[in-house]
Amino acid sequence: xxxxxxxxxxxxxxxxxxxxxxxxxxxxxxxxxxxxxxxxxxxxxxxxxxxxxxxxxxxxxxxxxxxxxxxxxxxxxxxxxxxxxxxxxxxxxxxxxxxxxxxxxxxxxxxxxxxxxxxxxxxxxxxxxxxxxxxxxxxxxxxxxxxxxxxxxxxxxxxxxxxxxxxxxxxxxxxxxxxxxxxxxxxxxxxxxxxxxxxxxxxxxxxxxxxxxxxxxxxxxxxxxxxxxxxxxxxxxxxxxxxxxxxxxxxxxxxxxxxxxxxxxxxxxxxxxxxxxxxxxxxxxxxxxxxxxxxxxxxxxxxxxxxxxxxxxxxxxxxxxxxxxxxxxxxxxxxxxxxxxxxxxxxxxxxxxxxxxxxxxxxxxxxxxxxxxxxxxxxxxxxxxxxxxxxxxxxxxxxxxxxxxxxxxxxxxxxxxxxxxxxxxxxxxxxxxxxxxxxxxxxxxxxxxxxxxxxxxxxxxxxxxxxxxxxxxxxxxxxxxxxxxxxxxxxxxxxxxxxxxxxxxxxxxxxxxxxxxxxxxxxxxxxxxxxxxxxxxxxxxxxx
RNA sequence: GCCCUCGUAGCUCAGGGGAUAGAGCGACGGCCUCCGGAGCCGUGUGCACAGGUUCGAAUCCUGUCGAGGGCGCCA
Numbered sequence: 001x002x003x004x005x006x007x008x009x010x011x012x013x014x015x016x017x018x019x020x021x022x023x024x025x026x027x028x029x030x031x032x033x034x035x036x037x038x039x040x041x042x043x044x045x046x047x048x049x050x051x052x053x054x055x056x057x058x059x060x061x062x063x064x065x066x067x068x069x070x071x072x073x074x075x076x077x078x079x080x081x082x083x084x085x086x087x088x089x090x091x092x093x094x095x096x097x098x099x100x101x102x103x104x105x106x107x108x109x110x111x112x113x114x115x116x117x118x119x120x121x122x123x124x125x126x127x128x129x130x131x132x133x134x135x136x137x138x139x140x141x142x143x144x145x146x147x148x149x150x151x152x153x154x155x156x157x158x159x160x161x162x163x164x165x166x167x168x169x170x171x172x173x174x175x176x177x178x179x180x181x182x183x184x185x186x187x188x189x190x191x192x193x194x195x196x197x198x199x200x201x202x203x204x205x206x207x208x209x210x211x212x213x214x215x216x217x218x219x220x221x222x223x224x225x226x227x228x229x230x231x232x233x234x235x236x237x238x239x240x241x242x243x244x245x246x247x248x249x250x251x252x253x254x255x256x257x258x259x260x261x262x263x264x265x266x267x268x269x270x271x272x273x274x275x276x277x278x279x280x281x282x283x284x285x286x287x288x289x290x291x292x293x294x295x296x297x298x299x300x301x302x303x304x305x306x307x308x309x310x311x312x313x314x315x316x317x318x319x320x321x322x323x324x325x326x327x328x329x330x331x332x333x334x335x336x337x338x339x340x341x342x343x344x345x346x347x348x349x350x351x352x353x354x355x356x357x358x359x360x361x362x363x364x365x366x367x368x369x370x371x372x373x374x375x376x377x378x379x380x381x382x383x384x385x386x387x388x389x390x391x392x393x394x395x396x397x398x399x400x401x402x403x404x405x406x407x408x409x410x411x412x413x414x415x416x417x418x419x420x421x422x423x424x425x426x427x428x429x430x431x432x433x434x435x436x437x438x439x440x441x442x443x444x445x446x447x448x449x450x451x452x453x454x455x456x457x458x459x460x461x462x463x464x465x466x467x468x469x470x471x472x473x474x475x476x477x478x479x480x481x482x483x484x485x486x487x488x489x490x491x492x493x494x495x496x497x498x499x500x501x502x503x504x505x506x507x508x509x510x511x512x513x514x515x516x517x518x519x520x521x522x523x524x525x526x527x528x529x530x531x532x533x534x535x536x537x538x539x540x541x542x543x544x
Numbered sequence: 545g546c547c548c549u550c551g552u553a554g555c556u557c558a559g560g561g562g563a564u565a566g567a568g569c570g571a572c573g574g575c576c577u578c579c580g581g582a583g584c585c586g587u588g589u590g591c592a593c594a595g596g597u598u599c600g601a602a603u604c605c606u607g608u609c610g611a612g613g614g615c616g617c618c619a
């Protein structure tokens with residue numbers, strides 16, 4: 001539709017000897033201004049050497065005489081906007097599109113062209129359960145993966161397990177100290193789970209670090225499965241070290257004089273590649289820094305995918321430049337590496353901020369969150385804002401209030417749609433003759449369904465939103481903003497509840513043909529709600 | 545001191561060059577002989593500040609103020 005209009009505008013402009021670059025078409029904030037609007041007359045006024053309003057009038061006249069399909073009228077408004085009013089038939093046809101394509105194929109885009117994207121997120125240390133600080137990256141990463149896939153990217157998700165560094169060593173030592181009743185090492189791990197896990201230690205455990213890692217991974221994986229988040233690959237840092245690849249990388253860097261020795265340590269000349277200073281690769285005590293295997297890890301990922309996306313917490317933003325400079329140093333194309341940082345989330349409970357501290361062991365685990373406010377609500381809560389926002393989540397409000405916790409509002413719309421379809425199926429089965437279709441299996445929308453009966457304002461609003469889904473999806477994908485989908489879902493749910501309130505589907509006082517048309521609409525809405533909920537990574541209940 | 549992000553309604557947040565800036569919550573007031581009331585409808589206030597760019601700025605640029613995060617041979 002939009003492409004058709006753009007072409008028409010372009011053709012009309014050509015008649016006046018004008019050439020536009022990008023022709024913007026957007027939905028006006030107010031419906032009174034039409035369904036679609038273009039500002040070409042404003043942007044081209046100078047080139048045309050006439051007032052924007054006058055150019056717009058000429059354009060509108062030209063477009064009106066072109067008799068474009070599904071276009072009711074073209075009007076000029078304001079300083080020179082060209083507004084298109086679309087016919088109901090355009091919105092009604094979305095019902096047919098949705099029913100024909102279904103959950104799997106409506107709003108399935110292909111601009112990703114099968115490009116291989118490797119998406120890494122969470123990558124928590126294997127030193128304990130996942131906690132609230134990981135939840136945003138988890139919800140964001142999972143939703144982004146779903147969105148990228150639906151846009152035609154070949155996505156593989158990955159969790160990097162840092163099982164070589166100081167943190168795991170420290171964690172293992174902490175477990176041992178708790179078990180033996182000796183003092184914790186400096187900066188050691190605290191918290192209830194440390195004590196619990198330490199009690200599970202016995203003499204059969206010969207490699208404490210490995211045991212601690214596996215214990216952590218098992219715990220984290222269980223939490224993720226509660227959140228319905230799965231990874232295509234869990235990548236152990238130790239794999240890079242043990243296969244000698246990190247060692248080979250170091251030798252190569254030294255041979256190329258990109259690394260050098262100083263003060264007993266080995267340094268990488270990242271300051272030549274954009275970083276503010278050189279960085280240590282091997283500490284003077286012989287240990288590797290986090291950076292060294294991470295370079296090898298990203299090089300490995302780059303050999304497996306066209307594009308990398310890393311999702312990090314904002315507390316690591318400083319590391320972005322360091323990693324990219326290091327990758328530039330080894331000759332990688334850093335434009336293939338995208339790093340998204342999510343801002344820290346502040347949690348409130350009982351009116352006060354919940355302080356999270358790894359140092360004191362004062363943490364809220366994701367398991368606790370799920371138990372407190374459910375898995376779907378946890379994911380949805382973290383998905384409502386841009387990753388850039390410094391959001392505050394009030395646990396009490398999430399638990400108690402239904403609209404601060406819109407996942408139920410949206411899911412309830414889906415439940416209602418299913419309930420109506422069930423009801424209709426029962427009535428049909430009762431032998432009313434016409435039959436309301438087979439409930440959720442209804443083929444409504446097929447031949448004979450009079451979609452033109454769907455002209456109530458509530459119905460039109462619902463259909464407009466369904467038409468928008470592909471656009472919303474594209475925006476959410478290219479801008480990496482899953483919250484767009486969530487915002488759209490809330491609007492669609494609202495439109496559905498309004499429709500439900502004002503437009504009865506079944507009943508003796510509803511003409512049979514209208515019932516059929518509305519059943520098609522309900523089925524289409526249910527499909528769209530399911531698509532959106534799926535993209536957000538939450539469930540689609542049929543009853544609540 | 546330097547770097548990143550943010551500052552929009554009483555609260556939590558959308559909107560990120562277009563026309564009269566939105567939603568939920570909270571507050572107040574309506575709607576059940578109704579396919580599930582976890583619902584629907586109505587009522588109010590607001591773009592931190594100052595310059596600049598533009599036909600047009602909440603949106604882009606600069607500065608000021610404020611908030612969060614970061615500036616390790618931690619990860």
